[in-house]
Amino acid sequence: MSAEFEMIAELTDGLAFGSDVRLGPGDDAAVLVPRGDIVITTDVLIENVHFKRAWSSAFQTGRKAVAVNVSDIEAMGAEPSAVVIGLAFPRNLDRRWVSDFQEGVVEECARAGVSLVGGDLSSSAHIALGVTALGNLSGRPAVTRAGARAGDQVAVCGRLGCSAGGLLVLQRGFGSPKDLVLEQQCPTVPYGQGKVAAEAGATAMIDVSDGLLQDLGHICELSGVGIDVRTGALKIHDSLARLAAATGKDPLGFVLAGGEDHALAATFPAEVGLPQGWLRIGTVTAGAEVIVDGMPWTGSVGWDHFA
Ligand SMILES: Nc1ncnc2c1ncn2[C@@H]1O[C@H](COP(=O)(O)OP(=O)(O)O)[C@@H](O)[C@H]1O
Numbered sequence: 001m002s003a004e005f006e007m008i009a010e011l012t013d014g015l016a017f018g019s020d021v022r023l024g025p026g027d028d029a030a031v032l033v034p035r036g037d038i039v040i041t042t043d044v045l046i047e048n049v050h051f052k053r054a055w056s057s058a059f060q061t062g063r064k065a066v067a068v069n070v071s072d073i074e075a076m077g078a079e080p081s082a083v084v085i086g087l088a089f090p091r092n093l094d095r096r097w098v099s100d101f102q103e104g105v106v107e108e109c110a111r112a113g114v115s116l117v118g119g120d121l122s123s124s125a126h127i128a129l130g131v132t133a134l135g136n137l138s139g140r141p142a143v144t145r146a147g148a149r150a151g152d153q154v155a156v157c158g159r160l161g162c163s164a165g166g167l168l169v170l171q172r173g174f175g176s177p178k179d180l181v182l183e184q185q186c187p188t189v190p191y192g193q194g195k196v197a198a199e200a201g202a203t204a205m206i207d208v209s210d211g212l213l214q215d216l217g218h219i220c221e222l223s224g225v226g227i228d229v230r231t232g233a234l235k236i237h238d239s240l241a242r243l244a245a246a247t248g249k250d251p252l253g254f255v256l257a258g259g260e261d262h263a264l265a266a267t268f269p270a271e272v273g274l275p276q277g278w279l280r281i282g283t284v285t286a287g288a289e290v291i292v293d294g295m296p297w298t299g300s301v302g303w304d305h306f307a
């Protein structure tokens with residue numbers, strides 16, 4: 001067998017599949033049994049842009065590749081079902097990196113409740129990952145970015161600011177606070193909460209990947225509304241407060257604009273009781289943009305690949 005096919009056989013040996021997988025890896029394409037409308041999303045992760053081998057283990061990178069993609073499925077109010085992963089890496093990369101990466105992929109797939117149903121391998125100068133995730137709506141409508149209405153509550157579920165704090169720690173050559181670094185190496189996605197929010201009546205939803213203010217701005221733009229964020233309602237994790245104090249930074253900067261949180265942000269009608277684990281952080285207004293404590297925000301709103 002060629003080295004490539006041997007590797008594929010190793011990577012796909014012993015995978016477990018959900019009940020909606022008719023055919024997994026090994027053929028030209030996988031076959032899934034849909035439950036209602038299907039949602040599909042893709043994100044690439046590039047070495048030295050999204051992760052560094054010196055900062056994250058292969059296992060953590062495998063987990064992150066799945067987590068950041070499934071997070072978009074959650075944000076549509078869907079139940080994650082399957083992922084396919086394209087993996088390109090240098091010919092001389094230690095094969096151990098690839099097998100550890102795959103262990104991380106399999107671990108996160110189990111946490112997220114998805115089946116790995118296919119992929120692709122290629123050689124390349126740097127490690128590049130392309131992940132596509134699918135989810136089922138089971139008869140529910142998708143929760144888009146376009147449904148927020150003035151008067152709605154704005155709420156989040158998940159951790160804000162920790163991943164960006166961890167990035168700063170790593171950039172400065174440190175390894176602690178450990179909880180922040182772990183969040184950067186692989187964000188904690190609130191799996192299952194997308195469907196919970198949808199069933200609770202969420203009117204719009206997004207996963208926070210580029211920074212809370214920037215991502216809430218997408219809801220404003222597509223819903224034709226404004227959002228007023230109340231900073232007093234935001235949770236600032238203890239270790240983030242310590243990092244901010246030690247580096248002379250405003251902890252709110254991490255929480256409002258850090259990015260890679262993969263928390264869910266959603267809007268709910270005013271009369272709805274928020275599901276457990278969701279924190280109200282603001283209100284949808286009749287305006288047209290995101291404001292903070294009633295004022296325009298002059299700081300960074302988040303990550304831009306091409307700025
Ligand atoms: N190269 C592309 N071709 C087609 N659609 C794209 C492309 N890049 C991004 N999009 C679409 O633009 C929207 C915003 O993309 P992005 O900011 O990456 O969203 P997210 O933060 O949810 O990953 C998504 O609906 C995505 O599918």
Ligand SMILES: Cc1ncc(C[n+]2csc(CCOP(=O)(O)OP(=O)(O)O)c2C)c(N)n1
Binds near residue numbers: 044049050051
């Ligand atoms: C080596 C390295 N440098 C910088 C970052 C920070 N960073 C990279 S991408 C990104 C934003 C999220 O990525 P993106 O590709 O925009 O995801 P999407 O919004 O499409 O889900 C951030 C904060 C990082 N994680 N690793």
Ligand SMILES: [Mg+2]
Binds near residue numbers: 042043
């Ligand atoms: Mg994207």
